[in-house]
Amino acid sequence: MEDSDSEAYDYDENDHCDNYDHYDGYDDLKPQPSDCEDSGSEASDHGMPLGQGHGPLHDLGLLLGQAPTERVEFSFGGEIDFLPAAPGLSIDGLGHIALPVVEDAQAEAIMRVCEQSPFGHGLETRTDTSVRNSWELDPAKVSIHNPAWGAGIDIAAMMIADKLGVPNVPISLHLYKFLLYKEGGHFAKHRDTKEDDMFATLVVQLPSEHQGGELVVYRDDAAEPVRHDFGQAAGKSAYACHYAVHYADAEHAVTPITRGYRLALVYSICWPRSSAQPAETRDINKQLKTDMAETLTAVARTGRSFHLFFDHAYTTKTIEALGIAGLKGIDRSRMAVLSEINAAAPGDARFAFFIAEAEMHANFYGTAGWL
Ligand SMILES: O=C(O)CCC(=O)C(=O)O
Ligand SMILES: [Fe+2]
Numbered sequence: 001m002e003d004s005d006s007e008a009y010d011y012d013e014n015d016h017c018d019n020y021d022h023y024d025g026y027d028d029l030k031p032q033p034s035d036c037e038d039s040g041s042e043a044s045d046h047g048m049p050l051g052q053g054h055g056p057l058h059d060l061g062l063l064l065g066q067a068p069t070e071r072v073e074f075s076f077g078g079e080i081d082f083l084p085a086a087p088g089l090s091i092d093g094l095g096h097i098a099l100p101v102v103e104d105a106q107a108e109a110i111m112r113v114c115e116q117s118p119f120g121h122g123l124e125t126r127t128d129t130s131v132r133n134s135w136e137l138d139p140a141k142v143s144i145h146n147p148a149w150g151a152g153i154d155i156a157a158m159m160i161a162d163k164l165g166v167p168n169v170p171i172s173l174h175l176y177k178f179l180l181y182k183e184g185g186h187f188a189k190h191r192d193t194k195e196d197d198m199f200a201t202l203v204v205q206l207p208s209e210h211q212g213g214e215l216v217v218y219r220d221d222a223a224e225p226v227r228h229d230f231g232q233a234a235g236k237s238a239y240a241c242h243y244a245v246h247y248a249d250a251e252h253a254v255t256p257i258t259r260g261y262r263l264a265l266v267y268s269i270c271w272p273r274s275s276a277q278p279a280e281t282r283d284i285n286k287q288l289k290t291d292m293a294e295t296l297t298a299v300a301r302t303g304r305s306f307h308l309f310f311d312h313a314y315t316t317k318t319i320e321a322l323g324i325a326g327l328k329g330i331d332r333s334r335m336a337v338l339s340e341i342n343a344a345a346p347g348d349a350r351f352a353f354f355i356a357e358a359e360m361h362a363n364f365y366g367t368a369g370w371l
Pocket of ligand 1: 179187192203215252254264266
């Protein structure tokens with residue numbers, strides 16, 4: 001029996017301050033999954049660890065890279081026509097709010113019952129309008145009366161599960177905050193750590209008459225960020241609800257609002273507590289399966305253990321509560337394939353998989369300077 005450990009960074013240093021979006025721009029760089037390299041492996045074009053250039057572990061990396069995975073969208077959004085443009089929004093102490101909000105007096109009345117949005121930084125909670133400038137309300141103070149809203153949110157949950165590559169998982173959407181931005185409002189680059197079971201965020205922008213306020217979601221690999229303009233280019237933001245979804249560990253920012261008011265509802269996308277399921281594998285072709293099983297067995301026979309770096313960041317809480325059922329995106333697919341192949345291996349060549357948190361410390365000596 002061999003042990004194999006995978007690695008996840010628990011970047012969430014504000015575990016004690018879980019209910020705020022986490023901004024760490026005050027700090028120097030912290031290790032991110034993509035910054036980590038296995039000293040015994042090299043990365044292929046598609047980011048798979050390949051082992052040491054040849055041998056069964058190298059082959060296993062190549063084969064794993066060929067296995068079909070659920071098509072996962074990194075961040076997606078657009079108009080959401082199954083959420084009504086007239087949600088019947090009301091706020092405690094103010095009553096019905098007509099959308100879009102265009103009158104300054106109405107916006108100011110809303111701001112008076114809201115609080116300035118805070119954000120998490122390390123163990124602290126701060127407000128600093130140079131980092132985050134918006135107004136927010138707890139969901140308990142917000143009601144949505146149109147019955148079509150709840151039905152629309154149920155449909156949204158199914159659509160989102162599908163696009164995130166977990167089509168059979170009954171994910172849930174929890175309303176987390178109501179947000180209002182006025183001219184000058186924005187939110188600097190941060191990651192979300194709102195609730196324990198959350199793994200992604202849904203932003204629903206209510207019909208809003210505004211300019212600016214794009215949600216920009218950054219990718220770890222230097223690829224172009226995904227920009228959500230919530231219907232502005234199409235001239236529809238005032239007349240329909242628009243949405244955006246991103247993984248909670250993806251860095252994102254809201255660009256400054258340059259005119260008008262922007263209203264949004266932020267939902268946490270959470271794994272189901274009771275029935276979290278690990279991923280199912282897509283049909284792997286028979287030959288690939290045989291090759292992978294043989295290669296995994298060959299790795300076991302060399303007496304080596306191996307590790308696989310995760311692409312996403314995870315909190316300790318998620319991993320402790322859900323194990324591999326809490327994995328996201330490509331990590332989920334790779335782990336599903338490995339588990340399936342491993343389960344079919346001869347008993348004495350079967351691996352046990354562990355999820356481990358690892359830290360890498362690198363020291364550089366010498367006078368060569370920066371290359
Ligand atoms: O206003 C938005 O679109 C997103 C706000 C945000 O990033 C957050 O509340 O964490
Ligand atoms: Fe956020």
